[in-house]
Amino acid sequence: xxxxxxxxxxxxxxxxxxxxxxxxxxxxxxxxxxxxxxxxxxxxxxxxxxxxxxxxxxxxxxxxxxxxxxxxxxxxxxxxxxxxxxxxxxxxxxxxxxxxxxxxxxxxxxxxxxxxxxxxxxxxxxxxxxxxxxxxxxxxxxxxx
Amino acid sequence: xxxxxxxxxxxxxxxxxxxxxxxxxxxxxxxxxxxxxxxxxxxxxxxxxxxxxxxxxxxxxxxxxxxxxxxxxxxxxxxxxxxxxxxxxxxxxxxxxxxxxxxxxxxxxxxxxxxxxxxxxxxxxxxxxxxxxxxxxxxxxxxxxxxxxxx
Numbered sequence: 001x002x003x004x005x006x007x008x009x010x011x012x013x014x015x016x017x018x019x020x021x022x023x024x025x026x027x028x029x030x031x032x033x034x035x036x037x038x039x040x041x042x043x044x045x046x047x048x049x050x051x052x053x054x055x056x057x058x059x060x061x062x063x064x065x066x067x068x069x070x071x072x073x074x075x076x077x078x079x080x081x082x083x084x085x086x087x088x089x090x091x092x093x094x095x096x097x098x099x100x101x102x103x104x105x106x107x108x109x110x111x112x113x114x115x116x117x118x119x120x121x122x123x124x125x126x127x128x129x130x131x132x133x134x135x136x137x138x139x140x141x142x143x144x145x
Numbered sequence: 146x147x148x149x150x151x152x153x154x155x156x157x158x159x160x161x162x163x164x165x166x167x168x169x170x171x172x173x174x175x176x177x178x179x180x181x182x183x184x185x186x187x188x189x190x191x192x193x194x195x196x197x198x199x200x201x202x203x204x205x206x207x208x209x210x211x212x213x214x215x216x217x218x219x220x221x222x223x224x225x226x227x228x229x230x231x232x233x234x235x236x237x238x239x240x241x242x243x244x245x246x247x248x249x250x251x252x253x254x255x256x257x258x259x260x261x262x263x264x265x266x267x268x269x270x271x272x273x274x275x276x277x278x279x280x281x282x283x284x285x286x287x288x289x290x291x292x293x294x295x296x
Contacts (some may be wrong), residue, residue, distance in 0.1 A: 047295040094294045111211060113291025119209055138217060141207035 019058055019067050024082040027074035031103040037127055038101040039071040040086055044078040047095040049114035060117040063124075070128035100127045108132050178241045186243040187273075190233050196273050196281035204272040204284040213290035215261045220272040222256035222282075229256035231275040238268035264290050 021041075022030060031038045043050040057063055067073050076083040078095055086092075090099045093112035100108040109132065111123060122141075126132060131140050181189075187196075205219040222229050226249065234244040244262050256274065264270070267290055273283040 044295065049293050049295060052292070094296045096294060113294035115291060119289050122209055137211050138207050141209045142205055142217070144208040 019064050019073050021073050021075040024074055024076060024086070027072045028103075028105070031072040031101075034072070035103050036072050037070065037108070038074060038099075038103065039067065039124075039127075040074045040076060040090065040099040040101060042076055042078055042083060042086060042092065042095060042097040042099070044095040047078075050096045053096055053114040057115060057117045057120050063117050063120060066121060066124050066128070070124070100132075109137060180240055181242070183235065183237040183242045186235060186241065190235075190243065190246070190273065190275075191281050194279070194281055196283040198284065199274075199282035202272050202274050202282055202284035204270065204286050206270050206286050206288050208287070209289045210264065213264045213266070216264050216270075216288060216290070217259065217261050218270060218272075219259040220257065220274075222274040224256060224274070224276070226251050226253060226256050228277045229274055230277055232256065232258060233271075233273040233275065234260070234262060235271040235273065236262060236264055236268055237271065239263070239265050264288060266290060 024040075027038060027040075030036070043054075076086050078087070078092075086099065090101070090107050091097075091110050093110060096112075096114055098111045100111070102108060108127065115123065122144075123137075126137055126140050201223045203219075203221040203223065205221075206216060210216040218234060220232050220234070222232065229249055231246055231248045233246045235242045236244050245260065247258050249256055262270070267288070269285050269287050271283055271285045273281055275281055
């Protein structure tokens with residue numbers, strides 16, 4: 001019995017231990033099925049700020065939980081075939097670029113650059129609370145003191 | 146064209162090419178913004194007077210700017226236009242913190258203006274109102290921009 005409980009604890013803790021990145025096709029299928037927003041992360045293995053974000057912001061438990069709960073995260077390498085497709089379809093501002101997409105494939109917004117966890121959580125909140133439906137991101141953050 | 150003329154023209158063309166880059170470079174050097182500290186810029190604006198934080202200055206700027214190159218800023222001073230001489234915007238960690246100044250007259254109608262400013266990194270933005278009596282009142286807001294990215 002103890003072993004079962006221990007194993008369950010390991011499974012539960014590991015499920016919140018990291019961001020569950022999806023491939024482009026799998027991610028879109030999951031988003032359609034679960035009616036979730038998609039967050040596409042365009043990265044480059046040589047990008048200093050991508051590495052920095054992965055070593056800090058993406059390692060944060062709260063960030064991981066919010067992304068896994070409210071979004072379908074898709075990670076594409078800038079120069080891969082999927083990366084080229086995403087760049088052509090949704091645009092590209094440099095690395096890292098984050099595109100927030102509705103499950104029907106329509107783009108909500110693209111964000112450029114690396115962000116510390118506090119700021120990234122606020123940006124994620126703007127999307128998952130649906131605030132994007134009523135106001136622009138600038139207006140949303142203008143109201144915040 | 147004979148050989149002598151050809152050589153003369155080649156020499157002249159070479160001299161022009163050699164000298165021409167120096168001219169715009171010199172102008173560019175003069176046109177560069179002045180690097181100064183926030184305290185130095187503030188002193189230049191207020192002539193050494195200390196601005197007082199006031200609720201009368203409303204500074205509206207995003208707490209997180211999606212693009213640091215164009216951060217929208219709105220300033221309103223809750224005072225009659227006759228009492229406000231100028232509104233100054235400062236960004237404390239920019240190369241030159243003195244971002245802009247708007248000098249007002251009663252013809253402006255209202256002490257209000259809006260613009261877009263560039264922020265090199267996360268920093269405080271200040272709106273400083275210069276009043277007719279020579280005093281300065283201000284408001285500040287921290288604005289966060291991306292840590293950075295690769296092109």
